[in-house]
Amino acid sequence: MIYSRCKFRSVWLVLLCMGLAVFMLSCGDEGDSVDEEPGGVTDIVQPVTTPPPTPEPPVSPPVVVVEEPVVVEPPPPPVIEEPKVSFQEDISPILEARCAIPVCHAAGGAAARLDLSQYDTFKNGGNNGPAFVAGDGEGSLVVKRIDGGGMPPIPPPLTDEEIRLFIDWIDEGAEDN
Numbered sequence: 001m002i003y004s005r006c007k008f009r010s011v012w013l014v015l016l017c018m019g020l021a022v023f024m025l026s027c028g029d030e031g032d033s034v035d036e037e038p039g040g041v042t043d044i045v046q047p048v049t050t051p052p053p054t055p056e057p058p059v060s061p062p063v064v065v066v067e068e069p070v071v072v073e074p075p076p077p078p079v080i081e082e083p084k085v086s087f088q089e090d091i092s093p094i095l096e097a098r099c100a101i102p103v104c105h106a107a108g109g110a111a112a113r114l115d116l117s118q119y120d121t122f123k124n125g126g127n128n129g130p131a132f133v134a135g136d137g138e139g140s141l142v143v144k145r146i147d148g149g150g151m152p153p154i155p156p157p158l159t160d161e162e163i164r165l166f167i168d169w170i171d172e173g174a175e176d177n
Helices: 002-026 041-045 087-098 119-124 141-146 160-171
Strands: none
Touching: 087 119, 087 160, 141 160
């Protein structure tokens, strides 16, 4: 806010100085407006003994030098990286609670031979191919299945926030972090 006030005042100061300079130039003395020709009215009025006045050189207005204000740009705000989604802290707890249960996707579970109890077995995928492709959250099989694809089959479905965690984690590279 302070920076914008200083800039605002600086702009008005420059405009005021320029306006004053133009005003002073337009009001300057440009000499007599009466034509002085020999034998004219001015010769009759002037005494014979007085020499004709020498015209004074036009006075030019003083030159006003206006320095441009130094504008100091404030440093850009620091880039705050959003925290990455963690497999260990964010994804694994969801998988353990909702997917890697004994009758479904746990080690030895029958569901498509897809073991979701560990990162490495989750990464390897199952009968339908890889569960995810790092960098492609929306296109990954696991996201398609949990977002309207019937998984998990035991209600309630995953929340939008939980689905967003999976998408973000995969888009960020699907690391075992």
